[in-house]
Amino acid sequence: MREETMSGHEHLSEDILLDAVYGIADADAEAHVSACPRCAGRLSEWRRKRAAADAGEISSEFLAAQRREIYQRLSDGPSHGKLRSSRARRLWAPAAVAACALALGIFVYHPEPDAKPAAQAEAGDAQLFGDVFSMEQSLEPSAAAPVRALFQERQ
Numbered sequence: 001m002r003e004e005t006m007s008g009h010e011h012l013s014e015d016i017l018l019d020a021v022y023g024i025a026d027a028d029a030e031a032h033v034s035a036c037p038r039c040a041g042r043l044s045e046w047r048r049k050r051a052a053a054d055a056g057e058i059s060s061e062f063l064a065a066q067r068r069e070i071y072q073r074l075s076d077g078p079s080h081g082k083l084r085s086s087r088a089r090r091l092w093a094p095a096a097v098a099a100c101a102l103a104l105g106i107f108v109y110h111p112e113p114d115a116k117p118a119a120q121a122e123a124g125d126a127q128l129f130g131d132v133f134s135m136e137q138s139l140e141p142s143a144a145a146p147v148r149a150l151f152q153e154r155q
Contacts, residue, residue: 011042012039012042021047
């Protein structure tokens with residue numbers, strides 16, 4: 001049986017009392033209510049409030065006051081504001097770290113300029129044309145050269 005300790009004595013929790021109000025509590029809870037005057041009083045108060053609500057005896061002023069109290073709790077609740085700000089910080093923290101890492105990478109990374117002198121580029125072209133011409137003049141395919149090299153080393 002779900003019970004909570006109040007002032008050294010065990011009493012039924014609000015969940016169990018609510019079950020008893022709607023008639024779905026277990027037999028242990030009913031036995032406790034019959035033996036405990038405090039729980040019996042709480043249960044009769046809850047049943048009276050439920051009967052008043054069912055009969056429509058609750059005034060609109062009471063409901064308006066209850067609504068204002070709820071709005072006041074929502075706007076002034078210190079725990080809600082703290083949770084919201086800590087949750088926002090947890091969501092923005094990875095994005096802020098990633099932005100800092102990206103900015104640091106941009107400032108640190110300096111690629112070397114790829115400027116080569118024109119004379120070297122012309123020499124490279126001349127050598128390329130010479131290699132292409134020598135391959136053209138050869139009767140052996142270029143793929144056969146490594147195979148030929150294997151046989152020459154073994155002999």
